[in-house]
Amino acid sequence: MNPEIVFQTRGLTKVYDMGEVQVHALRGIDLELYAGELVVLLGASGSGKSTLVNILGGLDTATDGEVFYRGRELTRADDRELTEYRRHHVGFVFQFYNLIPSLTARENVAIVTEIARNPMTPEEALELVGLGDRKDSFPAQLSGGQQQRVAIARAIAKQPSVLLCDEPTGALDSKTGVIVLEALERVNRELKTTTVIITHNAVQADMAERIIYLSDGLVTRIRRNAEKKAARDLSW
């Protein structure tokens, strides 16, 4: 079987101009990601993982190189096209949740479902991450893990074809982290969403189909897991 390619990058480069210094975050990445797979991007802090995912998600633009999403060249898209792309195809989960503090859990999800083409209801999405009973809580009333699961519900409610998660457990303890990973695993399994999880935690790599190692802005290695572990069996 030849799996469908969702993302393809060629010579992807990103240089940050930080005023007095230039930071080379990506130094020419060539990569392919396939439909429905769960990929873990593994690398130390500063290896370029977030930059890569942000560019894939249309949150950032590349300095050089090309990115294709299902054959569409993202690197040539303008702001309007990128917005359109994010609105209908991509779900994001951030390390610091980035929930809107003035909205309840349900409303934080609704803010996405209201502009999506074929969303599930906010209630369904929250049910899927095991928060059916906390729908009306505000972010400040939820624990970190719960907040992150609201963020996941928000990301998947539009039924995106890709889910990009930047250190989703980075701010959580191990036990809570596992619950969040379980939610991601379930989404990947049940909705067949291509899922990319960034982490610097090697243990989490065990739940992926493929592990992509990044170091200093380059892909150093790609490994395929012979057998993926269930998220609940992980611990760190």
Added chain:
Amino acid sequence: MVNMMKALDRKMLRDLWGMRGQAVAIVFVILSGVATYVSMTSVMDALQRSLDMYYTDYRFADGFATVRRAPDQLIGRIREVPGVGLAETRVVSGVNLEVPGFDEPVSGSIVSIPEGRQPTLNRLFIREGRLVQPGREGEVVLNEPFAEAHDLHPGDRIVAILNGRYRDLRVVGVALSPEFIMQLEPGSVFPDPQRYGVMWMGRTALEAAYDMDGAFNDLVFTLAPGADEDDVIDRLDMLLRPYGGHGAYGRSDQPSHFFITEEFRQLERTSSILPVIFLAVAAFLLNIVITRLISLQREQIAVLKAFGYTNTDIGIHYAKLVMVIAVAGAAAGAVLGLWMGRGLGRIYLQYYRFPYLEYTLNPGVVFTATALTIGASLAGVLQAVRRAVMLPPAEAMRPAPPASYRATIVERLGLQRYFDQPTRMIMRELERRPVKALLTVLGISSSCAILIMGLFFGDSFDYVIHVQYGLAQRESLTVTFTEPTSTAAICELRGLPGVLYAEPFRTVPVKLRHGHRSYQTGIEGIPDDPYLRSLIDIDLEPVEIPPEGLVLTDRLAGILDVRPGEDVVVEVQEGSRYTRSVPVAGLTSQFIGIAAYMDMQAANRLTGIGMAFSGAFLMIDKNREREITRTLSERPRVAGIVSQERAIEAFRETTAQTMLTYTFILSLFAGVIAFGVVYNSARISLSERDRELASLRVLGFTRGEVAYILLGELAVLVLLSIPLGFVLGSGASAALVRALQTDLYQLPFVLGRSTLGLAGLIVLASAVASALIVKWRLNRLDLVGVLKTRE
């Protein structure tokens, strides 16, 4: 449950609730701007409309003429003059009155009206009682200000000296007339309804009293549509000359109309300039505040973008947020403005005595104010959102890289050892974001500036009083004689116990004419070396009085359209009533009053009576004022005693009071604006830097030290703003005074230290109050929460 409201709208409402303190402060800023604009503009509009309606409804004449005596039959020929519409003849005369219970002399004008009906032109609005009835002699209708000043009502009696004979007059009505809206005694610029009044009497009775049977001495007329006023006046002058015509004149030269037009013009200027400045300042402040407020939401904007919201969606979202505030402020401001406008209208109504005030909502005014407010708010949103969406969302969500601070000038100069770390943080913050600091300073200083603009009028009025009554007029009592009196009377006054000095004065009642323009006033005879009443101009320079010729105030010269070197015709209104041609020797500029001056001896020569005095200025022992007043009032030849203080009071009560009510409102709003701006600046600074400040707390800084870093910056900005506000305020006030110059008043630009002090104090007080609120919030800063939820 069906949730009708969009999540984004909920966010908007909750954000609004979360920032309610700031929102309310902004609402107040807008409210102040809009209310000022709406009230001042609408009241002006209402006044002008009421005046126009009053004139139309009560058929105010377009033209006026006086003759010595003309037969009634002439009216037929007058009506045939091309361009004359309606015409009506009258008998009008000056009159001396005695009002029971009022010791001072009262003069007035008595105007005839047909018995039993309204006149054709210049109709009366009856407030109380009725018009005069045919066959009943001695009935009069009083002009309301005069009746009110003496508490006279239908049924009361007054005594008039008509043509030298005492007549007992019965008041049957109290009325208003478009002809005497400003009831001004010839020669004065402020109405003094206690000492001068207008009244109406039946034509037959007045004809009899003045031996004018079958004749008239006054004509009022309207112009036919399309008629040329000058042409009609020329033709009438030709017709009336054989009957001692003094020259007809149009409405624009009619004293009441002239004064009211001048006053309206001044009001119009004030009410078009000040509120616009107010609104502009409010809009500017709004723009700054909103730009900063939305900049705080940079990360949330990035999140929304990450989820696929377009820039337009986001722009609309914040526009809605701001619109709620702007519309609330504008609506409340419009309502308050209309309410205040009505109140202000009532004050003016009392002053001008229109029968009604045509106060209606002018949608254009409200629309302009609202549009400007919303425009300024939206511009702020646009700027802020544009800045926020310019960054790719990934970058906007990332904690901003450490801002590049650098050593400040102070440190580069090697002075850092004089400052501790927190102080250096304040200095670096200021130097790093000079634009932000500058905008804050501009905002606070403009609120200080509008405070000054509202407050300085008081200083200017005080200065006028100081110059007019302190420097120029140093007497404490003015005594007027019933008729011109010899030097002996002055000596007698000097001999009274308690009188320190008596300086005689001479006022010759005259009518000045130049071409077809005329003005009734008194020529003031100035002694050679006056001590109590020196004549000074606006530059505080003494006015030189030549031995011959008149010195006119520039405004009187303007009214008569005469230049130095030209002659004016002086019709003396006493003694043998000579008419002479006198050259205008010079002009002088004075703050208030239209006056004509002449050397005292020359003035006396004009009358042909010889050396005589109308009265004297007295300098007295203040402790004996009561005694002196009593002695003087018993003297038969003393017609009146006016105390200096009362004159000042009268001045304050009229123009000054109207003006000061107005400026009080302005100052109040300026104070609100100042508070709104300072509070928002402080509050936003807190939001911008809460992480940094919380980190410092975590590191062991005390609350006081952390507050010092935040509030120290505010303090520096406020302290910089105040002097700048003084400069801006002085400049704007000076410009305002220039714009307010009219023929009638010439308000000097004077800015007292206490006004500056008060303006500065209000800004400081706003700053302290804001600082306290912010300090309170700072104390409640959730240290861990702030550090955890972001980055």
